[in-house]
Amino acid sequence: MTASFRFASRKPLAAAIALSASMFTGAALAEHHGDAHDKALTADAVVAQYANVAHATYSDALASANALRAANAALIESPSDETLSAARAAWKQARVAYQxxxxxxxxxxxxxxxEGQLNAWPLDEGLIDYVEGDGYQAELGNPGASANIIASDSVQIGADKIDTTEITPELLASLNELGGFEAxxxxxxxxxxxxxxxxxxxxFEAGAGERPATDFAKGDACTADNCDRRGAYLLAANDLLISDLEYMVGQWAQGEKDNYRAELTSLPAGEGLEKMLFGMGSLSLGELAGERMKVALEANSYEDEHDCFSDNTHYSHFYNAKGIQNVYEGKYVTLDGRTFEGPSLHALVAQNDPELAEKMHEALDTTMGQLQVMVDTAEADGGMKFDQMIAPGNAEGAEIINASIQDLVAQTRLIEEIAGTVGIDGLEAxxxxxEF
Known part of the structure; x- marks a missing residue:
């Protein structure tokens, strides 16, 4: 994993969120009304809108990462229950666009x-900070699982000794998959x-992580030692996140001659459509239905929960599925609530097979409705979070997850059918x- 380090200037929380509007290209911001159902709609226009949606999504992710950085800095400057709560809320907001x-x-x-440098999971948290043994299940044989970078000035892996005296974004990037262990x-x-x-x-009981704000306190108020290094780690990780997102926003920006968007839109349109459909189907099937739901449920393993420290997994699943719907509809809703749309895959399919296009539209709505059930169940008073749903013997939770998996599988089969309608033979997510 490598990263380009281009650190953004730090902006106040409100200003950082407001960035989401100014970062979008003119094409991404242009509201369309007639052309989404124009009979002359071309595959090239659909692929270009796909790039617009990508740019808008990553721009929002970057804006919210900047807002998270501001909230984290405020926590470190004045540790309290209030600043910790605000930082946690900013983290959850940052997940909305990224997912x-x-x-x-x-x-x-x-x-x-x-993406691994931004969203790899599950992780052996003992690599980073102190852990309590009874609640910690490290990857078998991982020598980095007890390294505790925050408490150490070096990490020893085999014959290699790594200096961790200064915690920087570059250091953190170099430690990912340390010793060949993905965790x-x-x-x-x-x-x-x-x-x-x-x-x-x-x-499997109710409750998320309960780190106290005093883990970031100064002097004698520090409750877990190394509070200054914990704060330094938090900001370095946030700075690396920002620089990585800046890079990806640039790759999808319009008007650049040598970025990924230019490469994608110069390809035959059929190749762009194939990338769109393969991405939709593979996130639906292998990743979301499989790795993120099926694995955790069948193993009854809260260690395989996606957002396992915050109990935010239900929202992560919901917004993953929303991203699939966005690509099909050629649409993105910004973090500040504006809806922008353009030439869509739905409209392109409808030109050849209106019935199939509508079936796909309805299948995506069905999936989103089922994942809304997961969210509502988790967010209700005394609700059932994802790590409770996967508990052994929890029939209600298993039913919610299995219904979500079935809907994701069903929409994937339609995605594969749609591929043939737009001239792509044999697409398999x-x-x-x-096995599903």
Whole structure:
């Protein structure tokens, strides 16, 4: 994993969120009304709108990462229950746009090769900070699982000794997959999540991580030692997140001659459509239905929960599915609530097979409705979070997850059928070696 380090200037919380509007290209912001159903709609126009949606999504992700940085800085400056709560809320807000962006991973190698540094999971949190043994299940044989970078000035892996005296974005990037273990995740959303929440010690019972604000306190008020290094780690991880997102916003920006958008839109349109459909299907099937739901449910393993420290997994699943719908509809709703749309895959399919186009539209709505059930169940008073749904013997939780999986599988089969309608033969979504 590599990163380009181009650190953004730090802006106040409100200003950072407001950036989401100014970052979009003119094409991405142009509201369309007639051309989405224009009979002369071309595949090239649909692929161009796909790039617009990607740029808008990553721009929102960057804006919210900047807002998270401001909230984290405020926590470190004045640790309190209030500033910790605000930082946690900013982290959850930052997940909204980013999770919608994951549909661009599959089929676009530049995204898939890059995303691990931002969203790799699960992680052995003992690499980063202190852990309590009874609630910690490290990857078998991982020598980095007890490294505790925050408490150490060096990390020893085999014959290699790594100086960790100064915690920087470059250092954290170099420690990802340390020693060849994928669970050694030093950066990204989940490293930040762990630093803000701490371990979730509740197992299958209600409750998320309960790290106290005093873990970031100064002097004698520090409750867990190394509070200054914990704060430095939090900001370094956030800075790396920002620089990575800046890079990807640039790759999808309009008007650049040598970025990924220029490469994509110069390809035959059929190749762009294939990337779109493969991404939609593979996130639906192998990743979301398989890796993120089926694995955790069948193993009854809260260690395989996606947002395991914050108990935010239900929203992560919801917004992953929303990203799939965005690509099909050629639409994105910004973090400040504006809806922009353009030439869509739905309209392109409707030119050849209106019935199939409508079936796909309805299938996506059905999936979103079922994932809304998951969200509503988790967010209700005394609600059932995802790690409770996967508990052994929880028939109600299993029913909610299995219904979500079935809807994702059903929409994937339609995605594969749609591929033939737009001239792509034999498209098969990635199953990630799962059977459905």
């Amino acid at each position: 919608q962006s994951e549909v661009f991973r599959f089929g676009n190698a530049i995204v898939d090769d890059w 050694n995740v030093a950066s990204g959303y989940h490293a930040i999540e762990f630093l803000l929440w701490g371990q979730d010690m509740h197992g 990635d199953t990630a070696d799962h």
